[in-house]
Amino acid sequence: MKAVKGKIFFGGVHLKDEKALSCDSPTEVLPEPSTVYISVQQSLGKPAVPCVEKGDKVKEGQLIAEADGAISSNVFASVAGTVKEIKRMTAPTGAEETFIVLESDKSGEKAYLEPLDDPSAEDILGRIKAAGIVGMGGAGFPAAVKDAPKTPVDTFILNGAECEPYLTCDHRLMIERTEGIVEGARLIAKALDVTQIVIGIEKNKPDCIEAFEKYDDIKVVALAKRYPMGSEKHLIYSCTGRKVGLGKLPADVGVIVHNVGTAYAVYEAVKLGKPLYERALTVSGRAVKEPKNLWVKVGTSLKEIVDFCGGESSSPKKVVKGGPMTGIALADYDSYVTKTTGGILLMSGKEADSMEPTPCLNCGKCADVCPMHLMPMQTAFYSSAGDYENAAKLGNTLSCIECGACEYICPARRPLIQAIRKTKAAMRERAEK
Ligand code: SF4
Numbered sequence: 074m075k076a077v078k079g080k081i082f083f084g085g086v087h088l089k090d091e092k093a094l095s096c097d098s099p100t101e102v103l104p105e106p107s108t109v110y111i112s113v114q115q116s117l118g119k120p121a122v123p124c125v126e127k128g129d130k131v132k133e134g135q136l137i138a139e140a141d142g143a144i145s146s147n148v149f150a151s152v153a154g155t156v157k158e159i160k161r162m163t164a165p166t167g168a169e170e171t172f173i174v175l176e177s178d179k180s181g182e183k184a185y186l187e188p189l190d191d192p193s194a195e196d197i198l199g200r201i202k203a204a205g206i207v208g209m210g211g212a213g214f215p216a217a218v219k220d221a222p223k224t225p226v227d228t229f230i231l232n233g234a235e236c237e238p239y240l241t242c243d244h245r246l247m248i249e250r251t252e253g254i255v256e257g258a259r260l261i262a263k264a265l266d267v268t269q270i271v272i273g274i275e276k277n278k279p280d281c282i283e284a285f286e287k288y289d290d291i292k293v294v295a296l297a298k299r300y301p302m303g304s305e306k307h308l309i310y311s312c313t314g315r316k317v318g319l320g321k322l323p324a325d326v327g328v329i330v331h332n333v334g335t336a337y338a339v340y341e342a343v344k345l346g347k348p349l350y351e352r353a354l355t356v357s358g359r360a361v362k363e364p365k366n367l368w369v370k371v372g373t374s375l376k377e378i379v380d381f382c383g384g385e386s387s388s389p390k391k392v393v394k395g396g397p398m399t400g401i402a403l404a405d406y407d408s409y410v411t412k413t414t415g416g417i418l419l420m421s422g423k424e425a426d427s428m429e430p431t432p433c434l435n436c437g438k439c440a441d442v443c444p445m446h447l448m449p450m451q452t453a454f455y456s457s458a459g460d461y462e463n464a465a466k467l468g469n470t471l472s473c474i475e476c477g478a479c480e481y482i483c484p485a486r487r488p489l490i491q492a493i494r495k496t497k498a499a500m501r502e503r504a505e506k
């Protein structure tokens with residue numbers, strides 16, 4: 074279907090996308106690591122509970138930790154081998170998590186689920202849950218929960234925006250594994266009982282737009298290049314004109330959204346019986362020798378990945394796990410791939426902003442670009458005084474999607490995201506008391 078133009082949402086920023094560094098690099102398969110460190114916290118919600126013990130033999134794709142409740146996800150061995158140990162380690166978020174450490178025996182022996190030939194909607198939903206599929210665009214929300222909305226929906230949107238600078242793994246997936254994504258989208262549409270499948274792709278990926286235009290049952294929307302186009306609410310507006318109000322969910326306007334990587338994982342889980350234990354990611358930035366797109370196993374060490382890309386070309390000013398706008402800055406490479414790791418960025422001094430914050434200028438630019446119509450300067454002002462109640466109320470902070478557009482535009486380099494996260498955490502703590 075010939076692509077149609079998407080609508081433009083309020084706010085947002087135009088970012089230098091830096092995608093040229095890696096978008097022409099076909100996805101390579103990273104050689105199997107000898108040891109993987111798999112966190113049992115692979116999704117939003119509760120961590121999974123280990124169901125293996127030290128010394129156990131496991132096969133690739135075998136369940137090693139079981140989801141604990143609805144908002145949690147099954148975790149699988151990404152290599153065949155032996156459970157070396159199960160231990161607590163600090164994740165990049167600063168939280169202590171349980172890691173299952175596997176030593177590969179390089180046998181590649183697999184333990185997949187039974188492939189499903191002509192699955193019913195119920196079979197598909199069951200498989201999405203069993204295969205531990207989560208939102209792979211970074212959110213990590215268990216996909217099976219999203220695909221069982223409480224209100225009827227009529228549209229399924231595939232998120233192919235990939236609006237974060239540097240990241241190109243979704244771009245490569247869309248041109249290298251188009252058929253698998255389409256198959257996955259059809260399966261999700263069947264599970265949701267919707268007839269309309271839409272894919273939203275930013276205009277800076279014309280080859281992806283062309284690849285999906287070949288399918289008659291998929292409506293292609295060519296989106297403006299504007300950050301945060303990939304945020305669910307903004308993508309829905311751009312693709313359908315429907316507005317998801319504050320505190321509302323996409324299903325409330327009849328829509329479910331999944332990232333293209335998630336749709337591909339659904340295809341693999343249903344048609345091949347393969348659980349989610351590996352994914353595509355981008356390694357980029359001007360401080361890495363060879364930017365690449367890679368297919369990697371969950372639990373692979375970031376150091377091993379960076380070494381495969383030739384190592385550092387200069388000492389990075391900043392190392393980020395994820396995209397530059399929403400990713401987590403790391404102190405070192407002592408971190409491991411999860412189901413939601415879409416990128417590893419080694420940013421040089423020129424790329425990473427090192428300006429020190431100065432007092433707020435009251436210029437209002439942060440509010441002008443906020444796609445959620447919030448007042449980030451108010452959040453920052455009150456949270457710096459420890460008044461989180463007013464920070465949340467006057468800044469409307471709880472509706473913040475943490476896109477980082479406000480901080481990006483701020484001429485005083487105020488640490489707005491930090492203030493937002495602090496306020497949210499304080500309000501959460503208060504609510505739990
Ligand atoms: S306040 Fe939140 S939603 Fe608004 S621009 Fe900042 S990070 Fe994005």
Ligand code: SF4
Binds near residue numbers: 434
């Ligand atoms: S953009 Fe920065 S300097 Fe301007 S009002 Fe917002 S926080 Fe203050």
